[in-house]
Amino acid sequence: MERKSISIDSKIISYYTAGDGKALVLLHGFGADSTIWEEQISYLSKDYQVIAPDLPGISNSELISDVSMEGLASMVKTIIEEEEIENIVLIGHSMGGYATLAFAEKYPELLQAFGLFHSTATADNEEKIAGRRKGIEFTRKHGAKAFLESTAPKMFGAATKQEQPQLYESFIKNLPEMSNESVINYYEAMMQRPDRTEVLKNTKVPVLFIYGEQDEIIDVHKTIGQASLPSTASVHILKKSGHLGMIEEPQESNKILEAFLSDLNIY
Template sequence: MSELPLVLLHAFPVDARMWQPVRAPLSAAGRLITPDQRGLGRTALPETDRAPSLEDAARDVVALLDKLELDRVVLGGCSMGGYVTMAVLRLAPERVGGLVLIDTKAAADTPEAAENRERVAARAEAEGISWLAESMLPNLLAERTRTERPDVVETVRDLIGSQPPAGVAWAARAMAARPDSFDVLASADVPALVVVGEEDGLTPPDAARAMADALPKGELVVLPGAGHLTPLEVPDALAEAIVGWWR
C-alpha cells in the first residue's frame, strides 16, 4: 500500500463520478479521496462577493485535508482538476508530497480561450446547460470513442447534464482567470506523474511534455486511443500508470 493518500480532482464540467472506472484499482493500491469541487456534483457553491478564482477552489482542498487530518497527500487532477492542483501547489506547497497531472496544462488561457469561457458562463446562467454536452463532447473524447463507444459518450453526457448552471459558470470564470503555473511546477521538488491522451486536443501531448520538462522529478506517460477524459476512455491504462508510479 502507498503511504500518502491520493486526492484526485475532477474535470470541468463534470464531478467526482468521472473517477468511477479507476476507483477499484486505485483504492486497492492506497487511500483514494475524490471530492466534488465547489458548485459541481454534490458540493454547494458558497455565497460570496469575490470574483471566481481557482485560489478559492484550492482553499477548499486545503480545508478538506485539514478536516481529514492529512498533513501531506499525493495531489492530482484531470483538466480543471489539474489547474486546481497547481493552485494548491502555489497556496500550500508543504501539503503536496507528489503530483498526478492528467490531461491538463500549466499555461494560462489565451485571451480567446478566456472569452470563450465567459460566453459559456453567461449562456449557462441565461439558458441553463442543456446545450453544453453537445458543444463540448467533440473536444472531450477521441473521435474513435465518440463513434465506437456510445456507453462512454452517454456517461459524459449524463455527467455534464447533471451539473448546476451556477457552478458551471463559476468554474468557467475561475479557469479563465488562472495564472500561468510553470513557476510553481519548476519549484515543486516532489515526484510527479504527467499523463495525457494521445488524441487530447484540448491539452495536447506537447502541453503535457512541457509540464513534465518543467517539473524537477516529472515523468510523462502518453496513453494511446484516448482524448481529454482518459479516466473514462482508457481507465485500465490510466490506473496502471498511476498505480505503478504511486507504489
C-alpha cells in the first residue's frame, strides 16, 4: 500500500493506492478518514487497483475551497486522471456516497459501476438540517475535536459496542484530524446538496447498496426503497453493523464488494 498525493488549489490531497487491475475508488464519510478502508484495501488489492483518498481537510489532506459534493466529485476525477485510469468503480460511505452520486451525475462516462455504503440519495430534510445547524454551533463553541467525539458513538451498532468494545474504543481514540472550518464547511455542503434520486433512476450502470441493520444515521427501513430505482442493483444488509460496516463486519463487507466487482464481468 502506497500513499500518494495530488495538488488542488495548491493544496495537498493524500490518497492510498494498492494493487493492479480494474480500479476501485473508496470514499469515506464525515467523521472518518481513509483508514476505515484498510481491511478492504488489503483484501481487494489482490485483484484490483484500490484507491482511497482522505477527503480535503481531513487527516492527511488539506482543506480546499470547494468541498461541495460536486467539488469532491471533481477531486476524484483529478485523482483518476493522475493515475491514468479510464473508468472506475466508485463506492461512497455516508457523505462519500453523496459525493459518489454527484460524480455519477457529472461524469457518468467514467463509471463502470458505483455503490452507496450506509448512504442515501435524498437531500437533508428539515429535521436533519436543524441538527446540522446545531452541530455547527457546537463546533464554533467547543471545537471540532469535541464535536467529533460527541458524534462518534452514533457510528457504531449496539452489537459492536457490546461484542467488540476494543474496536469502538480504538476508533474513539483515533478520530480523524479536522479543523473547525472543515467541520463547518462539510456540514454546510451536506445541507446544500440536492436530492439525487433521479441519478439512481437514470443510471445505466449497476449500483451496490450496503446498509447497516443497526445504523442510527442512515435508517435502512427509510432508505432501502431507493434500491428499487436503478435498473440493476445489488442490495445487502449487515446485521451487526451500525454506520461503519466496513470495520464492524469487515469480512462480510469484503465478500460483498468482491462479489459485486466480480459480477461486473457478467452485466
